[in-house]
Amino acid sequence: MKIDFFGIAKQNQLIKKNLKKKFDKLFKHNQYILGPEIQALEKKLAKFTGSKYCITTSSGTDALLLSLISLGITVGDEVIVPNLSYIASAEVIKRVGAKPIFIDVKRTDFNINEELIKKKISKKTKAIIAVSLFGQTPDFRKINLIAKKYKIYVIEDAAQSFAAKNHGKMSCNLSDIGCTSFFPTKVLGCYGDGGAIFTNKKKIYEKCKKLRVHGQSKKYVYDLEGLNAKLDTIQAIVLLEKLKILNKEIKLRGKNFIKYKKFLKNIKHIELPEVQKNNSSVFSIFTIIAKKRDMLFNFLKKKNIPVAIYYPRTLNKQKIFSKIKKNECPVSEELSKKIISLPFSAYITEKEMKKIANEITNFYSS
Ligand SMILES: Cc1ncc(COP(=O)(O)O)c(C=O)c1O
Numbered sequence: 040m041k042i043d044f045f046g047i048a049k050q051n052q053l054i055k056k057n058l059k060k061k062f063d064k065l066f067k068h069n070q071y072i073l074g075p076e077i078q079a080l081e082k083k084l085a086k087f088t089g090s091k092y093c094i095t096t097s098s099g100t101d102a103l104l105l106s107l108i109s110l111g112i113t114v115g116d117e118v119i120v121p122n123l124s125y126i127a128s129a130e131v132i133k134r135v136g137a138k139p140i141f142i143d144v145k146r147t148d149f150n151i152n153e154e155l156i157k158k159k160i161s162k163k164t165k166a167i168i169a170v171s172l173f174g175q176t177p178d179f180r181k182i183n184l185i186a187k188k189y190k191i192y193v194i195e196d197a198a199q200s201f202a203a204k205n206h207g208k209m210s211c212n213l214s215d216i217g218c219t220s221f222f223p224t225k226v227l228g229c230y231g232d233g234g235a236i237f238t239n240k241k242k243i244y245e246k247c248k249k250l251r252v253h254g255q256s257k258k259y260v261y262d263l264e265g266l267n268a269k270l271d272t273i274q275a276i277v278l279l280e281k282l283k284i285l286n287k288e289i290k291l292r293g294k295n296f297i298k299y300k301k302f303l304k305n306i307k308h309i310e311l312p313e314v315q316k317n318n319s320s321v322f323s324i325f326t327i328i329a330k331k332r333d334m335l336f337n338f339l340k341k342k343n344i345p346v347a348i349y350y351p352r353t354l355n356k357q358k359i360f361s362k363i364k365k366n367e368c369p370v371s372e373e374l375s376k377k378i379i380s381l382p383f384s385a386y387i388t389e390k391e392m393k394k395i396a397n398e399i400t401n402f403y404s405s
Pocket of ligand 1: 098099100101128196219221222232233234
């Protein structure tokens with residue numbers, strides 16, 4: 040059997056029966072847009088993260104975009120963002136007319152280097168988008184302190200870290216705004232696109248809620264320039280079902296992470312991920328640093344082991360940012376050439392992990 044990179048097929052088998060019953064309910068009330076399940080989900084998600092407010096959205100990208108719009112970030116402003124992330128983290132900054140300022144990441148956790156932020160803050164800086172990559176967060180205590188000093192906002196891009204913790208606090212509730220994604224492969228994923236915004240600030244909540252529906256304050260009355268960025272009711276149903284098994288899955292992920300590391304630890308040419316002090320990781324993507332990365336990638340593919348590279352090109356090298364002066368970001372440059380992500384999920388088996396470890400060993404000994 041082919042190894043499932045994110046374990047989605049096995050998860051589907053567990054929830055399929057219940058889901059069908061829930062879909063039957065939907066076909067009775069027929070409220071496909073902003074149905075009762077959306078409110079129920081928002082309440083549960085807010086409680087899960089300890090946030091006062093949650094607004095579900097059409098995607099993680101739209102969650103970030105609405106957040107920036109709600110803070111009034113626009114042409115002439117600058118927003119700090121790590122140089123190693125998915126395009127959405129920086130694309131939204133450009134989309135509102137502002138300028139992304141790319142900062143290097145740390146080799147230890149692949150997240151923004153908190154020590155480099157201060158130097159890049161200017162009069163134009165309005166916010167920091169700190170990404171919690173691969174399942175664990177950067178140090179939000181440090182980031183929030185800097186932001187407070189310079190009176191700028193902090194947005195957590197928690198697309199890959201839903202349910203992770205930093206200093207005992209839940210990801211999505213670590214800063215002014217937390218944005219997550221429910222893309223199918225995420226730790227909490229739906230069956231299409233989806234996302235959510237979290238905040239404890241009433242003003243931000245009210246603004247984002249309006250912006251999600253074209254800036255509407257009352258039916259056919261529009262106060263703000265908004266978007267159509269709502270989550271579908273059908274996706275809320277999927278997420279409510281998956282939320283029921285999430286804590287169990289997080290525990291399984293933790294156990295599998297320890298086993299995986301045991302199987303991989305004696306391979307000389309790779310470096311394994313480490314959970315940082317004061318963090319708990321959800322290990323959304325199991326990423327290692329590997330010598331001869333591209334050759335290893337091709338070798339594992341040939342052996343029928345699915346692998347991925349998140350991300351082979353740093354953000355500042357993307358064409359859409361070609362006009363932005365490039366800061367030196369040696370660590371993200373190096374990582375983009377050396378990192379490779381291996382199959383990992385709550386449902387990966389010991390046999391599969393051993394097979395992967397054996398094939399990597401075979402590659403380096405050939
Ligand atoms: C770090 C990061 N930010 C933002 C996003 C965007 O989320 P979505 O695909 O739901 O728009 C993703 C999704 O892959 C992501 O990994």
